[in-house]
Amino acid sequence: MKIKNIILLLCFLIGFNHLNAKNDGWINILNEGGNNKGILCTQAIQKSIDKASKQGGGTIFFPAGNYLTGPIKLKSNITIYLDAGALLKFSNNFDDYLPYVEMRYEGLMMKTFSPLFYAKDAENISIKGRGVIDGQGEAWWNEVYRIETAKGPIPPTKYQTMWVEQNKGIVYSPYYQRTIDKHFFRPAFFQTISCKNILIEGVTFQNSPFWTINPVFCDNITVTGITIFNPHSPNTDGINPSSCKNVHISNCHISVGDDCITIKSGRDEDGRKYGVPTENVTITNCTMLSGHGGVVIGSEMSGGIKKITISNCVFDGTDRGIRIKSARGRGGVVEDIRVDNVVMKNIKEEAFMMNLFYDKNTVEEPVSERTPIFRNIHISNVTGTDVKKAGTVLGITEMPVQNISFSNINIQSTEGFTLNTTDNVEFHDAKITTTLGASFKIENSNNLILDNVATMKPIANTPLIKLKDVSNMAVTNNFPMFATDVFLEADGAKTKAVYLKNNIFNNVTKVLKKGNDLDKNAIIE
Structure with missing residues (x-):
């Protein structure tokens, strides 16, 4: 009996010391x-x-x-x-x-x-x-x-x-x-x-x-x-x-x-001096409520930002959803960005913003280390309701925003997408339902694809797509399912090589509305 009690006591002391060891530190x-x-x-x-x-x-x-x-x-x-x-x-x-x-x-x-x-x-x-x-x-x-x-x-x-x-x-x-x-x-x-x-x-x-x-x-x-x-x-x-x-x-x-989450890498000359990018970033399963932006890149991005993924997030009440911003003088490259599976609601400004004109007072200058670059940005599987504007993509003359795609996008907004000074932008399976103006307004841009784009509520006497000074563009695989007064309005002396192929326009009253400056051979049906 005594031996048994001694054994139990030893076990207790060993356990007590073990607990103390666990608490060390x-x-x-x-x-x-x-x-x-x-x-x-x-x-x-x-x-x-x-x-x-x-x-x-x-x-x-x-x-x-x-x-x-x-x-x-x-x-x-x-x-x-x-x-x-x-x-x-x-x-x-x-x-x-x-x-x-x-x-x-x-x-x-x-x-x-x-x-x-x-x-x-x-x-x-x-x-x-x-x-x-x-x-x-x-x-x-x-x-x-x-x-x-x-x-x-x-x-x-x-x-x-x-x-x-x-x-x-x-x-x-x-x-x-x-x-x-x-x-x-x-x-x-x-x-x-x-x-x-x-x-x-x-x-x-x-x-x-x-x-x-x-x-x-x-x-x-x-x-x-x-x-x-x-x-x-x-x-x-x-x-x-x-x-x-x-x-x-x-x-x-x-x-x-x-801003709720912002990715940065330094400002202007000081940021370029260090030259350290932000890279290899994953953002997932987050909810953003009040904030100027849900996920924002810039405007301090002079060291560069690359290899970013944003997925499975909800933005409810932010001013903007995805916002990428910079200006002349910043320099740096924003590239290799992926956004997927995002839901937005009650967005007070743009669901998407890519803006190289964050400082509106700048003027065109030769391309140099001061020139910011946005490229290789791909966005997919996004739903947005109660949005003021679906999106804005705005490049600068010396550096258009390059290689951008939007796939499987469904947004209900007051205004649609505006693109200006872009190169190689694609929309695939994008339903942008507006209450004011065209779903897609594109100016001063080249090399575009609009593939299966639509609005769920066409606006009387308002085109789904509005183009000015656009070249080398395919508008394809479109089937407006609801009665549409005007599908495409095009203008601008620089507009050329716009191809309408593989579309079904049974529900469209006027497929093409031509502006006064449009060349007669600019649109190829």
Whole structure:
């Protein structure tokens, strides 16, 4: 009997030690001088991170409760874990975010306030759990509003003076002058620079001072299952990888005051100097509510953006769906983009926007490193309802938007697609039902295919397709199923080699309406 009891005791002790071994590396912040009563405990948090780092890494554990902190500097092999019921708030005292550190702000490297979570040259960083992280951004937003709405000159704050002193010699484009003149640059919620192996999972971010998740020059980033909620706030983008590679974004729910997910790679000359593209990005199974765009590429894309897939997403209430934007002077190439299986509803502007005229004040210039390029972009299996405009594709004279396709698209919108200055664009199985104007309006473009395009509700005396100065185009395999007054309207002295083949026009009153400047041989039936 005694031997049996001794054996049971040994088993218990072995199990107890095994449990302790499992807990090695977990640091409860409440045991390290922190508190969950909402009293500032930045030092305790940072000391816990430093302690774990010296031991080779570990997890800083926040049990349920309210916490208040200043900026947190993350290190290699560190996990921040917020348990369900934990609320981590960041201080709204600007002094807590001094001294200034090097960071990238809207694609420009500079010194300014420390991001709320910050790391440089680290690896194996994680933020996990079911807790909430609150950036308390309202103080930052109000300061921006104060500066921007001032009527006439106002005395600079010490922060603005510091910015000027610490950023001498910074190079930026005239387009950015208005932003620079403020000399006040808010911190990102999470910005890591030159880090690798980053995981953000499960937590909720809210009230970010500026962009929320913003890794820069990083490799192997996974953001999954998080919620971002930044209501009625300026420039509070959700997830913005910048000059990163191997990025995986999935199962996220985002509602913000700017773009929900934006892919970037630096601004103008500064971005081209580093020349680091964002590449190998997957975005899947996400829902986007309020935001200027669902998934946006640019306008800071001077280092290039390539190999991006966007799939299985819902945009409900964003200003735009898929938006790709740039301007003369940016440079860089956006290419090899795939969008598939997306549902959009209540889109306040365009479902799709590809715009090389983001800065409308530029003029044509010779092709150079300053010339932005959009090419090899393919979109399929999209449904959109309650959309203001189906889409706009707008190139610049010296660089048309190239090699674009839309396949199996069904959109109900006020206005249809507008294409201007494009080359090699195809629509296959596209039903664009409008209440105002043509479903497809195409100008100054070459090498096009419209294959099985339609509207479900033809508009009286309004063409399905409207062309001007278009060449080398096939309009094929079309069968308007509903009574249609005008199928195609064409004009422009440069319009030529437009082929109408394999179409059935039994329900069309007038197949072709010719404009005054149209050459008589331009349309080949």
